[in-house]
Amino acid sequence: MMDLEGATRAQIAAHQLQRLQEGLRRISTHNRFYERKFASAGLNIDDIQSIANLAWLPFTIKRELVADQEEYPPFGSNLTYAPSAYIRLHQTSGTTGHPLKILDTQENWDWWAKCWETVYRAAGVTKEDILFLAFGFGPFIGFWSAYEGAKRIGTLTVPGGGMTSLQRLQALQDVGATVLVCTPSYALHLAEIAREQHIPLHKSRIRLTIHAGEPGASIPATRKRIEEAWGAETFDHAGMTEIGAYGFTCSAHTGIHINEEEFIAEIVQPHSGQAVTEGEKGELVLTNLGRWGSPALRYRTGDLVEHGGYACACGRGSLLLKGGILGRVDDMLIVRGVNLYPSALADVLHRFPEIAEYQVLVTRDGGMDEITLRVECPAELVPRLQENLRLAFSLRIPIEAVEPQTLPRFELKARRVIDQRPRA
Missing domain, CATH: 3.30.300.30 (ANL, C-terminal domain)
Structure with a gap:
């Protein structure tokens, strides 16, 4: 697989086009959901000869997938392979409506882990770290995929499911954890519990905190508050059950980098669907390039972001979402x-x-x-x-x-x- 960290924009586009064309060939005759979308748009996938041609594909929206699962229960028709090929089921949180069920093959699950590995390596996680996952391991994909990504690095990983907040604080100190993974809100809640219980967090070995699930770790005041409470450097991550772990922050902390090896990102005006330019805000639209068992093509995330260009002090040339996820378009x-x-x-x-x-x-x-x-x-x-x-x-x-x-x-x-x- 090509390493795109130092690649030019042309090299990134060529890599993405190759991956996209390979995937489209897989799903065009085997995935009923996208077969119908292509047919209704009068689209011949062989016409996709550049990343710019991606705009010919219709958007995919969440309510389409929910309606599809209601019409073709229980898992819908956005499945490229026979049911026996799938090994995992996860679902969305349902905070905006009916939970969406997503299936993954072993190949897709390995891809998820690879995407999370990118998040960890950008934050500086190594095999020498001890990583504490302060989550209850339920049906939501973030906990499990974060665990699998840590395995790829070889990091000792401690699952924090089935514990109270106080028990988690005690456990991460007992094992000498150096990396904490949780939502930003929960990191602040743990810090509040620590103050109440007179637990000196600054004496813990936590050196990095990595956050997902909601905006927060890219909000300057929130990040500062977490870092001061834990005495650690704080990193953000962006992902969605429907899409994958698509974004990460670097040591420059200027925003979220898109993992363009595995995703194609567009930023569009919410009402017109037209692309915005650098410095403008719009809705993030994503296409994943390694989850062809349950693909998402031009998926409208509903997240509001700012196009931050392609230059960063860290040296990466990938698309930057300035300030991270700013909120929901409808928020x-x-x-x-x-x-x-x-x-x-x-x-x-x-x-x-x-x-x-x-x-x-x-x-x-x-x-x-x-x-x-x-x-x-x-x-x-x-x-x-x-x-x-x-x-x-x-x-x-x-x-x-x-x-x-x-x-x-x-x-x-x-x-x-x-x-x-x-x-x-």
């Missing part, structure tokens, strides 16, 4: 004429070490969206916090200070935005 709130993303709120709130947790309540008053913040913090902090929010967003945002441990904590994706607007 944007318009509050009194101001565009507001939850990730931007998090960047302000996490600058205050006094804030243990927060919640965003979204309501509608007279046809206008309004937000109220519920924050676990001392009441005397509220005026200073309101002033910082006003300076950041030119808005006066109501804040309710609540008692410690009032708001929920999260091991998986944090659900801090509570939408109380009436349904249409």
Whole structure:
């Protein structure tokens, strides 16, 4: 397999085109879901002779796959091989609706592990490390694929399933773990538990923390807070059950690199579907190049990103998502004429070490969206916090200070935005 870390854009495109054409030949006559999509678009796959031609393929969206599984239960028709070829089943979290079931062959599963290996190596994980996975090992793919990726490096890996937060803190210290893998919210929650229990995290051997599952580790204030709590360097990772582990951060911490050896990325205007240019924001669209048993072609992720170009201080020439995942395309709130993303709120709130947790309540008053913040913090902090929010967003945002441990904590994706607007 070609190493693309120092490759030119032309070399990357040639590699991607070869992989894409090989995959299209596999699925064009064996995958009923994409056979129907190609036919409805009047598409001949032999016409795909450049990466630019990829735009001729129709987008794939999640609700299509969900509807397909409802029509062809239980696994849908986006399967290239006979059922006996598949060895693993995982599902999406269902936070945006009905969980989607995804099957993988052994070849596909090995590919997942290879993608996670790229994440680890970019963060500096080596065979000498001891890696602690602070997850409950359920039906979600991130935990299992993270474990498999560590095996490729040869790292001693400690699964943290079936433990309380306190037990995990004790276990990672007992085994001398040097790398922590969890969501950014959970890293902050573990740090909160450590403070309450007078556990000195700075004396642990953790030197790296790697995060996935939600935006956070690429938000400057959140990353700083995690690094200060753990005394470790923090790295972000981006992936989706439907797509694969497609992105990673490097030591420059300027954004998320796309793993272009295994994925083709586009950034498009959400409404028109037209490509954006460097410096513009849009929706991330991905095509995976090694999961042909359950492929995703031009999959609209729903994630808002900024095209960061192809230059990075680390020397990689891959597409950079500046600032990581900025949020969901449909997460944007318009509050009194101001565009507001939850990730931007998090960047302000996490600058205050006094804030243990927060919640965003979204309501509608007279046809206008309004937000109220519920924050676990001392009441005397509220005026200073309101002033910082006003300076950041030119808005006066109501804040309710609540008692410690009032708001929920999260091991998986944090659900801090509570939408109380009436349904249409």
